[in-house]
Amino acid sequence: MKQLGKLLGFVQDHPLVVTSIMAVLVAAHALLTGFAAIPNVWVALMDPARADPIASLCLGIAGSSSLVGGFAGVIIIFGLESSSARFRLFRAGGGKALQANWVSTMASAFTAVGLCLIAALLATAKELITVPWLIEMALGLLIHATVRMIWLMRRLMHLVKLEDAKSIDESNVKPIPPFGRKRTNG
Template sequence: MKKIIGLLKDRPSFATWLIIGVIVLQVVLVKKGVIPYWSEGLCKSNEANDLYLAMLGAAALQAGFAGVVVVFGLSAQPQAFRILRNAAGQSLVNNWMSISYSGFLSAGCALAATLINMLGDKWFSPWFFEASMLFCAHGVIRLLWLFKQLIGVVRDADSKEAQKESER
């Protein structure tokens, strides 16, 4: 289990492809009649576009906050941040890219769900909505985890700085 969690932490694109794979598998299983179609009511609802557009707003919030976290991590100049950026290397880059592109993927899927619903193929639009929700959730979880790590770096740097000042 630790190996899987490590893979998900270091290679966020794996989680993205896993989300896509789960949705494709669901579509295939529904088409073959193995599992019931989960969103029959959503397809018949006249308010589905409102829900899809609301998800577009949530995705935009997630993408905007991701930008704040990335800029915070890139622009902070204390020694602790330089050490973190050097030590984390490509894994940190992958995570920063993931929190950025997951918001855009989520927004794109929400927009696609809205357009597909408006153009008449209502059966397919809930799948894009599901993808939008999962991409956004993945981005938010990863975003909060990264933010917590960055706060820890700041806390440790502040502690060391306070200790140096008290020794003077």
């Protein structure tokens, strides 16, 4: 269990390593499929008769990736603009690992957009030999960016919760009961 914690910490702190491993796995998958060492699960994405739906699929993935990249940008700006001592400590303590995570969420998402746009152009031109691998890499990057963004968002939400609790304590305001709790006096 301790080893799993170390591995998770490494994965969280080194997004470029995760992206690099993903690229190697996609390349290995493409090579093994090309040499018929394993079955081609993407054979349907190489059919010229399906070029239009394949291009549409690529554009759909590109749209999803754009949304993730944009939302990641909003989360990053929120984390950068907050000026409380707790947020400053979070940013300073996070150091290069935090910066790498912030950059990775947007870079992975927007790289996925680029890969999908290239794949859509290739599909439209009926040059489908590399399209499945571009889609595979784009999906990996999209998932990577999404998971990392949600992890960062949860960390920031925790900081906001702590800041809110501190603010409530200092102001002596009676807190509103949380959602789902029944009120006893109307």
